[in-house]
Amino acid sequence: MSTRVLPPGPTDPATEQVRRYIETPIEFWEACERDFGATITLELGSLGRVILLSDPEHLRELFRLPTEAFECHQYNEHYRYVMGDLSLLLQDGATHKRQRRLLAPMFRHDQLLPKMSEMRDIVLRIVDSWPAGKAFNPRPSLHDITFQTMVRLIFGDLDSPTSSALITAYQKSVSGQVGSWGPWRNFSRMQPQIRLLLADEITARRADPDTPGFMTHLALSTEADGTPLSHEECEDHVFSLLVAGVDTSAISLAWALHWLSRKEDIRERLIAELPQAAGEETGKALLSLPYLQAVYAETIRMYPIVPTPSGRKLLRETTIGPYTFDEGVTLVPCTYLTHRREELYPNADEYRPERFLERKFAPYEFLPYGGGARICVGEMLAKYEFTVAVSAILGRWKIETTDAPAMRPVRHGTLLAPPDSVELTVH
DSSP: OOBSSOOOOOOSOHHHHHHHHHHSHHHHHHHHHHHHOSEEEEEOGGGOEEEEEOOHHHHHHHHTSOGGGEEOTTTTGGGHHHHOTTOGGGOOHHHHHHHHHHHGGGGSHHHHGGGHHHHHHHHHHHHTTSOBTSOBOOHHHHHHHHHHHHHHHHHSOSSSHHHHHHHHHHHHHTTTOTTSSHHHHHHHTTHHHHHHHHHHHHHHHHHOTTOOSHHHHHHHOBOTTSOBOOHHHHHHHHHHHHHHTTHHHHHHHHHHHHHHTTOHHHHHHHHHHGGGGTTOTTSHHHHTOHHHHHHHHHHHHHSOSSSSOOOEEESSOEEETTEEEOTTOEEEEOHHHHTTOTTTSSSTTSOOTTHHHHOOOOTTTSOBTBOGGGSOTTHHHHHHHHHHHHHHHHHHOOBOOOOSOOOOOEEETTEEEOOTTOOBOBO
16 A cells, blocks of 8 residues: 655755765765665755665566656756757657667667677777786776777777867866766867767768768668758767766776776686687677676676666656655666665675576666666677676786775766776786
8 A cells, every 4th residue: 555655764954965965875875775774765956856766676666667657857967068958868758769769779789799809909909008017097098998999889990080089089188087077078068079070970971871880870860750860969879978888888897807806716717717718709708608797797786887877757646665756756766775685685795796697686676777768778888898898808917916995986977986096906
């Protein structure tokens, strides 16, 4: 039986709740769960009343809501300045569904598998410059890897004028400043110049539809009535890919290296498995290595990169579990807390990939990329990038074991990342 009584939550002023939500999210969420349970009412300023959900059964109901029952653009408003008004993350209803159908073919297995060799070449070229025997922060180079990988996928090569200009702009304004999303503001200031380059790319690819790269797919796509997509929408999709598809993958790689440097037994078991893919390092064999895939899953379980994906602002009265919520309330899945539930993940604070070999988890129990109609369209690409990069790095470098304590994540925009002080030593 449902109730109109809201779930419990902190009584601090909204300004204090917002501060804690932004500045110390892990500590705030853990304290709220300890004090109030798995369903928590928060007051988050401009977002209004927010219900944080981490009970798997409640998430299952949330992910089953029809798209006409909610909107997400309010929750994702902070992406507008770097992605553009027509970004997928800022759309709802029929427009969001149309854009997902447009973008999804670019991320199919048959499209990505042939690109794994190119991904590997980018990884090896960048990590080859790592300083042997000297502690360093790998984060900037990992962001360079994922940015160049995305540019390669979008434009088909790294040497075209557009690709070169984007890489130069990124390295000048973002790369090396990995502690927050502030540098992306610098990148966004270059949008007018970059949009001129993208407009030329669109025109050229419509004239030559055999040009490789995601950009051609976008340039040749049409509306339902057959008219080409607007330049603005094509450009906004490119910016969305460059932002959403870069930091997320780089941070997951940083976390993997963080744990592998502290867990020698896990690292050695993974290294022992990799020769099974010898001769097919960039193909299906890598994707079928069970322990490598378990390391990937455990890495994004332990500290999910997007810890609170796609909050749904209700457009009508909605019942979730024992609660009935009014129109205007925002329901937010908390991936971090779900991934810490002891009944699902015993000893949840321990990094233990074996748990993903012992059982399978439902999509409302393991949700690193969100769920339902708002699940990340680039989920498969993230998996492929991780698989290629980790195997390439372990094939090139021996990671030195450290006894330094594991680090807690910090905010990186809306994401959770290792702190800037994280270091790695390789030989």
